[in-house]
Amino acid sequence: MGTAIQKNVRQFSASYLIKKVSECFDSIPDHRPNKCVFPFPNFLKSAFAMMHQKFDSLLGFDEEGLDEICCHNLEKLYHVKDGRVPSDTRMREVVDPVNPLGLKTPFKELFSVVQRNGALQAYAFQCGKLKDLYLLPIDGTGLFYSGTCRCDDCCIKKSEKSVSDLES
Structure with a gap:
């Protein structure tokens, strides 16, 4: 562990980072058009909790959300008000239309915390005209895929066959 990280371990704890994401969702x-039973940030925080805990489906998360322990964890760790999880259908209806640009805010917030504390120095990449960039091997392509929801920021999922067709 680098010295910058050792000095600021509190800022790299899971609870601190999740709290930062939660605060961004609140904004x-x-x-x-019509506010309903669930506060809007609950949808985003519940979706984040589902992804963070690596549930394989919204339905599985919805079923688990009925459990008393899960509700307690959602409220205390992910800051979901009343620990109540919206149904999988309602979650899709509310989260799908959210502008992806607004969801970049939590990433930027976490990135700045890590950058300020010098934890990215080991990943600095400089080659030719590419200066002051970071090289991080991250693959999250298989975590979520919607066949119906599309926007300019979405990646397009292609089968192995269609990729080989492009190469030939």
Whole structure:
């Protein structure tokens, strides 16, 4: 562990980083015309909790959300008000239309915390005209895929066959 990380271990704890993401979700405006039972940030925080805990489906997360321990963890760790999880259908209806640009805020916040503390220095990449960049091997392509929701920021998932067709 680098010296910068050792000095600021509190800022790299899971609870601190999750709290930062949660605060960013609180600032994203609610796009729904009629506010309903669930506060808008609960949808984003629940979706984040589902991804963070690596549930394989919204339905599986929805079923687990009925458990008393899961509700307690959602409230205490992920800051979901009342620990209540919206149904998988309602989650899709509310989260799908969210502008992806607003969801970059949590990433930027976490990135700045890590950058300020010098934890990225080991990943500095400088080659030719590429200066002051970071090289991080991250693969999250298989975590979520929607066949119906598309935007300019979405990646397109292609089968192995269609990729080989492009190469030939």
